[in-house]
Amino acid sequence: MSTRTDEQLMKAARAGDDKALDEVLARHEKQVYRFGLRMCGSEEDAKEVLQETLLAAFRGIHAFRGDAELSTWLYQVARTHCFRLRRKRVGAPEEFQPLDSPAATHVAAEEATPEMAFHARQMGAVLQAAILALPEAQREVLILRDVEGLTAEEAAKVVGIEVRALKSRLHRARLQLREHLSTLMEGEGAQGGTQGCPELARELSALAAREVDQATCLRLEDHLSRCARCNKACDSLKRTVALCRRIPGDEVPAPVRAAVRQALSRALPA
Known part of the structure; x- marks a missing residue:
């Protein structure tokens, strides 16, 4: 694997080095796919978002001037294609993938017991459902910051808003997510009693x-x-x-x- 930075690879790619372009896109392929999977909700849509993003990056390589991190630019491209795909399909994906599925993250460690793995899958499914119930604007900032680990500045560039606005939106998303998780995991002590409706x-x-x-x-x-x-x-x-x-x-x-x-x-x- 090359030790060249993204900037060095991009410079070589703009100079006509096809191998450098292949390498830099391959370096970010997994994170773009993961972002598409968590935003769109299905492997089929995530693959299409990844394909369109890499194609757009290939065609627009000379338009990228390094004003932002390459990963930020790719997230912006993926975000645009994800929104476009969702509008085209007019609705949510047919299949929901838990956050801990092999398609979305790493396989559980070998030392994990079957019970631990089953519990992790259950919790991942609950978390994914809670995230999907968020409004799209809140969902994307939460995924970018808390799942993908972008800085507030990087996430704000992807979304196209000020950092202060992003932090405010993220705060609301976290509060709403906590409320959704509480609802999904509510125990037997929840209030009830309609006296037989x-x-x-x-x-x-x-x-x-x-x-x-x-x-x-x-x-x-x-x-x-x-x-x-x-x-x-x-x-x-x-x-x-x-x-x-x-x-x-x-x-x-x-x-x-x-x-x-x-x-x-x-x-x-x-």
């Missing part, structure tokens, strides 16, 4: 035969908005359904489906 009872019975989807969450949201008894008593269910409705697209991640079921069960008397 018959409509919720029917919904719970119907769920035994089907999966929770966005249509289910929409029906629950509608019921909670017009049922005075449930509106006052079902704080846990309201928060869980609201989180479900924030997930883009029609697919609902497994941790969110489980949380809706649990909250609905807690809302009804035994």
